[in-house]
Amino acid sequence: MHVFKPEEKEKLPNHIAIIMDGNGRWARSRGKPRLFGHRKGVENVRSVVHTAREIGVPFITLYAFSQENQHRPKNEKSGLMKLLKEFLKKELKSMLRDGVRLRAIGDLKGLPDFARQAVEDTIEKTQKNNDWNLTLALNYGSRQEVLQAVESCIRDNDIDTKRLKWADFAKHLQTKDLPDPDLIIRTSGEYRLSNFLLLQSAYAEMFVSPLHWPDFNREAFLDALSHYIRRERRFGKTSEQIISLETSPSSL
């Protein structure tokens, strides 16, 4: 089993957001339908979320369905929605046992009623949990989210829209209750954000794995974290400033 040393544990990300790519290719390479890949993908969601909890990463956000995915064939979309409902039904017990709070970002109105209902029910039933945080991006698109946030800011009389501060604007994003992601993982070897958390990931580290999502197992996930903890996050500062901040936090 992979064990992080205490000084490594301190450097683990607080929030990991994952673009789970490659279910279709994984299935095709086995001569199976795309939905077979998505089903395997859901099994992998369980394993990765479990590992994140075990090692102490409190926030996980998964890109489960983008607004652009609405253009996929009807049977794939309805298959994904059924998998989503099945996943939530199966996981509710363990979410309640383990203190996992479910949230969703995205336009839930664009989901079929049965899926939206399942998401909303699970959000409601887990809303008092605060040990672990699982967020599903469903019918989500970052640009659409930003437009909504702008509209919402304009309607907000307490905001001075001529002197807008990021912190005030961020309260209007769907991620207002979440910390910014520290690490974005994308599987399947693609180097793209695909309209996912574009503003929130301003300072996130990126890790791209060549593995398709169903193959991105516990070891691969832990390997991504091992890479992450070795990175130096500078947030626009110099390396020297970061080192002096670490040795003497009052020096900046």
Ligand code: FPP
């Ligand atoms: C990308 O693979 C994956 C998706 C569009 C959906 C991801 C969804 C799941 C893993 C299952 C649902 C999730 C939950 C939390 C229940 P792709 O189909 O684009 O793969 P390809 O690029 O190889 O075609």
